[in-house]
Amino acid sequence: AQSVAQPEDQVNVAEGNPLTVKCTYSVSGNPYLFWYVQYPNRGLQFLLKYITGDNLVKGSYGFEAEFNKSQTSFHLKKPSALVSDSALYFCAVRGSSYNQGGKLIFGQGTELSVKP
């Protein structure tokens, strides 16, 4: 069965410091991996995706993510956090086989809090 785990409910970071939000996955075959961000009372906004190729993926707003196949991880990173990055972050996986369709399987989410 496909699944995604975000082991931290909350991550606290000081503004200007690097941040990491962790994600591990379990899926049959090669995974398609995504990160989304959700601000209060809003829908999810796409940040970045890993399909194939370079293990370091760059996305919106200065975020990047590192794909590690041996550790089945896809951690989200940013070199210097901003207060405006404070939000709820979701990792998601989609199976790459046709019969698995396009549905996304999300983790539980990680609340990122960046303090001035």
Place this chain on the structure above:
Amino acid sequence: GAGVSQSPRYKVAKRGQDVALRCDPISGHVSLFWYQQALGQGPEFLTYFQNEAQLDKSGLPSDRFFAERPEGSVSTLKIQRTQQEDSAVYLCASSTSRGEDNQPQHFGDGTRLSIL
């Protein structure tokens, strides 16, 4: 150039009433998804349309839930005889892909449903 639009943004209903939630996807998007997001949780897949065809409805929790997309554009999620456990945010997403490739899904801001 509008994004995915959902209406109403908030819906309060008494237990036992029927409700209908509307989704206007991004123009030209082939794929449309519905997700249910309970408080403090990640979104969970409900159903998927490719144009007007409902290709996957494996996530619908009961036969009280029904979704349609008759002309391949606007979609409606209907919940009959609502129960308190139906209280959640219902998210709609659309994508240019046919569901099996790597295009990101674009989310609306959701409908927050509260059942009294």
